[in-house]
Ligand code: OOG
């Protein structure tokens with residue numbers, strides 16, 4: 487029998503093999519990430535593994551896919567449900583950038599600590615919003631919806647196997663093999679010719695709309711390894727002559743603990759594709775759809791911590807508008823002034839999530855332990871271990887989308903946008919879209935309750 491986490495790990499590995507075969511620059515990114523990680527491990531020792539074992543980090547990937555309709559999203563949810571991955575978080579990218587990005591998104595990922603430690607594979611999943619009149623007029627919307635309704639992204643056999651794997655939490659070996667083949671195939675780039683005129687019609691609205699609704703299949707558009715020092719990775723990729731986008735998205739790299747998520751990418755490469763012209767002939771052309779991204783993960787921030795992060799970003803924007811120059815220098819200065827420089831401070835101020843554990847080696851001096859967690863940590867009764875951020879950032883996601891679009895696209899801001907939120911998305915998928923903060927908080931609270939029990943604190 488193959489269990490869900492084994493299916494997930496095998497799927498991530500096969501997707502990686504497939505992607506490396508199709509997009510060789512991805513392999514370079516993975517190699518350079520591994521080299522950087524080995525160097526960081528050598529230089530920093532155990533500290534390098536504070537946010538995940540080197541085994542987890544080396545195997546860790548996130549992918550990104552894009553679909554067209556709620557029905558397709560429901561099917562995606564079944565495929566990932568088989569792998570023990572659940573929809574977490576709601577991201578609205580429609581306003582997050584200057585370019586037209588007509589999608590809303592969630593991320594499918596494992597949610598509990600044990601599963602994440604086994605294999606944290608996650609997929610950022612976006613759904614097109616044809617019903618948003620700022621991007622699509624009635625006629626284009628109708629054509630798009632008809633086109634999307636007529637395609638099949640996932641064969642019924644794959645979905646049946648997925649349902650079985652989810653219900654039984656495992657599959658017999660032979661079925662597991664079949665499931666993996668079908669699932670990986672569903673995310674390969676299709677050789678089928680692309681309808682050139684239709685693709686270009688959508689491209690005028692948005693390159694993302696064309697990528698999603700202009701073809702009869704879906705594909706993984708990037709697969710992202712995790713690196714322990716993204717500034718160093720950026721330098722080494724540039725040295726190798728791979729042109730990276732001009733920034734690292736997310737918090738600036740500076741003194742103090744890493745928080746949230748930092749990401750960077752290389753631009754989508756032109757790939758040869760067959761195009762069908764209006765007279766029915768097939769010509770060879772090129773489309774830019776797939777790219778490479780890499781990320782460094784830090785500590786998960788609480789709602790307060792995240793509010794601080796968003797305020798600082800706004801402050802940096804404001805200053806950058808007044809002082810043109812290197813935005814990252816500005817950001818570092820702002821961060822160094824306003825963000826805690828130590829994990830202890832992050833925890834004590836309630837800005838970051840941690841799990842707490844009774845220190846096994848504290849000499850028993852007859853004193854009664856204090857009851858506040860900050861004091862327990864300060865006096866050596868308990869230790870705090872950071873919880874790693876497992877999710878995404880809407881602004882960084884928009885930045886990644888945007889840096890890979892060929893044109894600005896079109897958004898009519900005179901019209902009112904269609905409104906979507908996590909509740910709407912839950913209804914559309916037919917599964918709860920989980921709140922990431924609730925998940926981190928649960929993990930933290932669980933560990934606090936355990937500490938209280940072990941130290942026999944009042945009320946425990
Ligand atoms: C998704 C872009 C967002 C990330 O890591 O923030 C993303 C896409 O291009 O479909 O993957």
Ligand code: NI
Pocket residue numbers: 548549550610708710779886
């Ligand atoms: Ni990504």
